[in-house]
Amino acid sequence: MKKSAFLIAPVLALGALALSTSPALAADNTMYQANLAAINGSNASGTVMITVNGDQATVTEKVSGLAAMFNGSPYPHVQHIHIGAKGTCPDMSADTSKDGVISTTEGAPFYGGIGATLSTSGDTSPAAGTDLKVAGMGASYTYNRTFTLDAKTADSLKAGTAVVVVHGLDPATLPAAAQKEPSDLVPSLPLAATSPALCGTLKAMPAGAPGTGITAPAPAGPDLGLLAAGGGLVLAAGGAYALRKKIAA
Secondary structure, three states: OHHHHHHHHHHHHHHHHHHHOOHHHOOOOEEEEEEEEEOOOOOOEEEEEEEEEOOEEEEEEEEEOOOOEEOOEEOEEOEEEEEOOOOOOOOHHHOOOOOOOOOHHHHHHHHOEEEEEOOOOOOOOHHHOOOHHHOEEOOOEEEEEEEEOOHHHHHHHHHOOOEEEEEOOOHHHOOHHHHOOEOOOOOOOEHHHHOEEEEEEOEEOOOOOOOOOOOOOOOOOOOHHHHHHHHHHHHHHHHHHHHHHHHHO
16 A cells, blocks of 8 residues: 555646646636728728736737828828727717718717727827827728726726727718818817727627637636546556556465
């Protein structure tokens, strides 16, 4: 029995070490994804994925088909995570002014106010919401940035009411009357500059979903696979001891 205990003890210790380093015990990330659909006849499209780890959010976004130029330069598309409302994207019923364009404020009852600005550098708070210098530029671009997520935006993500909105329309695509209107956010700019062009509600991706990199959490309690492997080693060790005992006899 002493020899058997000597053989089994290291195996149990090895099994305990494997359990302590099991991926199931590692910190989990939560991933959110949205398909960005065209608003106001922009004909644009895109996708966005947000991975949240603690208070850190990594945003990866790809868009195309947006307005390309503005006053002879690449078009600045301000973009945000909107929160605090229905968590949906507006349809044309939101156009209460009947000018043929859903303005940012007309869409607000659907997607809410700014929770975080998806700026290319610097401030990501609502204060940077209309800063054209840190906006996405041109007809197509890829955005990738990690920043600190505030509590309200994090709560909205968890509640399923966070919406990504990309702003900026080609003025030539607006009805004639709307082309002459000022922005409802920055009156020095035309209405087209700040009106929404893309919108998508962020949804949590299920653990283990293809392409997310998330694995399903292990069931509560010990890792059964590791225990089974450890049990096999224990049985093998016991069998070897029994065989040696039989030969010695």
